[in-house]
Amino acid sequence: MGPETLHIGGRKSKLAVIQSNHVLKLIEEKYPDYDCKVFTLQTLGDQIQFKPLYSFGGKALWTKELEDHLYHDDPSKKLDLIVHSLKDMPTLLPEGFELGGITKRVDPTDCLVMPFYSAYKSLDDLPNGGIVGTSSVRRSAQLKRKYPHLKFESVRGNIQTRLQKLDDPKSPYQCIILASAGLMRMGLENRITQRFHSDTMYHAVGQGALGIEIRKGDAKMMKILDEICDLNATVCCLSERALMRTLEGGCSVPIGVESKYNEETKKLLLKAIVVDVEGTEAVEDEIEMLIENVKEDSMACGKILAERMIADGAKKILDEINLERIK
Known part of the structure; x- marks a missing residue:
């Protein structure tokens, strides 16, 4: 045989x-x-x-x-x-x-990608009305909070298609937002202009x-x-997924996360945000927890943080988003 x-x-x-x-x-x-x-x-x-x-x-x-x-x-x-x-x-x-x-997780952050010919190096550099390409409600909702003067337009397609649309001299986009991990896996890390962390934008659950x-x-x-x-990725991602499941969020709602697990101290830090579509209302919170049983404790951490955020109004924001989708 x-x-x-x-x-x-x-x-x-x-x-x-x-x-x-x-x-x-x-x-x-x-x-x-x-x-x-x-x-x-x-x-x-x-x-x-x-x-x-x-x-x-x-x-x-x-x-x-x-x-x-x-x-x-x-x-x-x-x-x-x-x-x-x-x-x-x-x-x-x-x-x-x-x-x-x-x-094992690759860099979970979102990143800014500028056209090859662009003189801009960050979102802060963009002029009023500058168009940011992203089809993610999570990304656009969070960025609207920080950059209300920018416009956000849908851009679909695989990574190469999106980059071609961006680099076209007739492109309407000043920049696009992508997951850092996808560019890294494809050997396109050189296209990353700026990586975002939770002070600007939380990444998606499980990203990377x-x-x-x-x-x-x-x-x-x-x-x-x-x-x-991978233990570290498992702890972080199980907690993020439990948070999303408790909030009843799918890929179309603005739930962002950031997590860090220290394998020596066995402590997990989980941060999260829920934002309304226009970026005007948000519930943001974090929790630190000792992880002794990987599966049970990681999921419990996400669930506890989600329940706290629901009590602070996160569910109300998500319910209103879902109603908007039905109309």
Whole structure:
């Protein structure tokens, strides 16, 4: 018998393929007896490039087609695991699926990208009415608080498409906002003009990390993933996801986070913000907690902070945003 094959699924975009191959390498380094193969699929979220995400559905747009293959009847098409950008994974997965693990996190920040020919170096440099390209309500809502004189316009497409739109001399955009991690994974770190931290903008839940989805209770895959996953990323991201789940927020609502875990002291610092779409109202808070049981304590930390923020008015802000979407 030859080596056993593991089928790894992911989206078809260039970045997603890089991410799937990264997980393939992690597994083959720890388990050289396995032969890993990457299977790619174009999801609905990849196909609809002309509308902002919040206007036509949630995170399942990136995951549903791939999930179907975890239980595929045809052994040649059946997946053993799916690699997601963790920020695209719903916090509640459908019955029969689970988040099997989280790999080492790349820089979770958002960043500013200016055109090649731009003389500007930061958002502070932009003139009144300058157009910032972003399709993220979380990003635009937070930046409106600090930069009410700027305009925010939707820009969709993969990273290369967005950069091409930005660099076009006829581009309406003075700059665009992207995740630092995506540029770093694609070898485009030189395009980062400025990184944002919580004093300007909190990043998305799970940003910069890869989440690996498996069939619920798949002991063999759990054993493999235990070897390739990262403690620090797991603690931070489980707490962030628990916060979002408690706030009942999806990818289309302005919830931002920042987390730091000290493995020596076992202390986790979690900060978060909920902002209304116009950036006029916000609830911001933070919590520090000792993490003794990784899964339980990390999730409890996120839940406690979310409940505190709800008591301070965060739920009211989110409910009003959802009502605006329905109108």
